[in-house]
Amino acid sequence: MSSNPLAASYSPIPQLDLAAQYAAVGGEVREAIERVLSSQQFILGREGAALEEEIARLCGVAHGVGVGSGTDALVLALRSCGVAAGDEVILPPFTFVATGSAVSALGAKPVFADIHPNTYNIDPAQIARRVTPRTRAIVVVHLYGLAADMDPIMEFAHEKNLPVVEDSAQAIGAGYKGRRTGSLGDVACFSFYPTKNLGACGDAGMIVTNSAERAARLRILRNHGQKEKYVSLEPGWNGRLDEIQAAILRVKLRYLAEWQRARQAHAAEYTREFSQIPGIMPPLVPEGYDHVFHQYTIRVEERDRLQHVLTAKKIGSAVYYPVPLHLQPLYASLGCKAGDFPHAEHAAQEVLSLPMYPELRPAQLARVAEAITEFVRH
DSSP: OOSOHHHHHTSOBOSOOHHHHHHHHHHHHHHHHHHHHHHTOOBSSHHHHHHHHHHHHHHTOSEEEEESOHHHHHHHHHHHTTOOTTOEEEEOSSSOHHHHHHHHHTTOEEEEOOBOTTTOSBOHHHHGGGOOTTEEEEEEEOGGGOOOOHHHHHHHHHHHTOOEEEEOTTOTTOEETTEETTSSSSEEEEEOOTTSSSOOSSOOEEEEESOHHHHHHHHHHTBTTEEETTEESSOOOBOBOBHHHHHHHHHHHTTHHHHHHHHHHHHHHHHHHHTTSTTOBOOOOOTTEEOOOSSEEEEOTTHHHHHHHHHHTTBOOBOSOSSOGGGSGGGGGGTOOTTSSHHHHHHHHHEEEEOOOTTOOHHHHHHHHHHHHHHHHO
């Protein structure tokens, strides 16, 4: 590494730096992996069971069911809600494609409801307009680490007797009016993809619920429909969480609260800088919400040009997500067109996620803020 401070200031700032995290916890991760290797128990063992209890406790619910990925979690959660071929499921169009493809995997039809322009989460007022006699469930995405406005959603869902699935892939530990994501709907799904706030060293996921009956069924569904070995009760899924990933996640879970505080401190610093800059919209954190900043996402009209400038300055950034689901080729058969969900479409054209990870240093935060300030003023 160069000893020249000026040269160091121009070293790349990645949008995410997993190497920095591994440098801090790598020794413990390697010990956890060796513990599993020594046990020679790789599937549905002690590590997975312990992680299930720990994640359920974090969320404030009774049951956790470990699965192979966040997508497995969504598919199986929807199955547990009775979603089947020919049904409809309401969800936002501004999310990662897995939210929609989990619906499609069951032969059901995604029905989109537009987002709120300031939070990027599904607008409760839009949900009622999308319900039909074929609606079987509602999927609510807590995007970027901010919970959706769940009270009106749950009130409406209970009136219509519709189960609500939380897609909390990006929002583990986030809060809503004193409650944690994972405890707000009927069943909730987490992804532990490596880039998440709590990330495995591969694919992994978790479903949480307060229903003992639902949890029991999910355990059957994730293991080929088997309640006992070689006796299947219904069509299931190979969606089991492996022991190595569970052991790694248990190590990282011990640091999650510390990492969350660091993310929030970085976000506060960014927001202090950007709230004074015309043309830059920092993330909104409504009163009573606890944002965990999986992404720190600003909004700017000349997003693509700004991203080009940041890249030239060796500052990483990312667009989550450039194409809303209703405009994806995957869903062309649904007949949606540009203009159908204007808030989602405008967000897709203007959002930009900046470097955000616990190990960011003050000088790096200042350099990102300086680059964006200079862009806006010139």
